[in-house]
Amino acid sequence: MREPKMQGDRFVPLPEEKPGYVRRMFGDIARQYDLMNRLMTGGQDRLWRRLTVESAELPDGGKFLDVATGTGDMLCEVLHQQPNTLAVGLDFTPGMLAVGRKKCAGTGAQFTMGDALDLPFPDDTFDATVSGFMMRNVADIARAFSEQRRVVKPGGKVVCLEITRPAIPLWKDVFRFYFFKLVPILGGMISGRRSAYTYLPHSTVDFPAPDELEKIMESVELRHVKYRTLTMGTVALHVGVK
Numbered sequence: 001m002r003e004p005k006m007q008g009d010r011f012v013p014l015p016e017e018k019p020g021y022v023r024r025m026f027g028d029i030a031r032q033y034d035l036m037n038r039l040m041t042g043g044q045d046r047l048w049r050r051l052t053v054e055s056a057e058l059p060d061g062g063k064f065l066d067v068a069t070g071t072g073d074m075l076c077e078v079l080h081q082q083p084n085t086l087a088v089g090l091d092f093t094p095g096m097l098a099v100g101r102k103k104c105a106g107t108g109a110q111f112t113m114g115d116a117l118d119l120p121f122p123d124d125t126f127d128a129t130v131s132g133f134m135m136r137n138v139a140d141i142a143r144a145f146s147e148q149r150r151v152v153k154p155g156g157k158v159v160c161l162e163i164t165r166p167a168i169p170l171w172k173d174v175f176r177f178y179f180f181k182l183v184p185i186l187g188g189m190i191s192g193r194r195s196a197y198t199y200l201p202h203s204t205v206d207f208p209a210p211d212e213l214e215k216i217m218e219s220v221e222l223r224h225v226k227y228r229t230l231t232m233g234t235v236a237l238h239v240g241v242k
Helices: 015-028 030-041 044-056 073-081 094-103 141-151 171-191 194-202 210-219
Strands: 005-007 010-012 063-067 086-091 110-113 126-132 152-163 223-230 235-241
Touching: 015 030, 015 094, 015 194, 030 044, 030 094, 030 171, 044 073, 044 126, 044 152, 044 223, 044 235, 063 073, 063 141, 073 086, 073 126, 086 094, 094 110, 126 141, 141 152, 141 210, 152 210, 171 194, 210 223, 210 235
Parallel strands: 063 086, 063 126, 086 110, 126 152
Antiparallel strands: 005 010, 152 235, 223 235
16 A cells, blocks of 8 residues: 555545555554654643543443544543443554553453444444544545444434634644644654654545534434534534434
8 A cells, every 4th residue: 555645735545545544554653642642732632532421421331432442542531431331442453453452451441343434333222422533534424424323322422523623813824834744743753654644634634624514414314413612623522413
């Protein structure tokens, strides 16, 4: 699989190559992934995960699915908030799952291999599903939301945490410089994979704005869809109900 090339001002893989590239890329950076998340966000990712889990509004003893769980940070958070939860994390990258299983050993978190576009669970299984920074990396956003809606129980929540483009004057320019210029350098130093941390900011270029993502969620029959932006508009947290 070749590295993605610049297409205009974007560093992205071709659509047909995206799944394979994303799987390989996350496998390559799995061991440094948590450290880079802390450094890139200044630790704000912990707050974002806490708010994401709170937005799921799980019942006591509920069933929770984290799609594209990566190294399992979201599972650790839900079990911290509600230890009686049946917490399942799904990912299609073996390297990420290996790190997550080791990190979450003894917590009760369950990990499984699977595709976000074809979830290996029956209808109406979970009280809530969440995805954190996944939607930019899938080939079909609507299908990913549709699959999450399918496996959630009626009345359950589908929650999406994603990077967005801030609109605040001056701050948006500062953020763009940091995200597109400095993050690849830092990522290259920490992980040895500068191309991965060049792809990640460029994956936001054509990603739907928060109001557009809201419409996509509504198009797959999620109801009462709402969102809020966090950290000066750098991330958006969407919630829909089945």
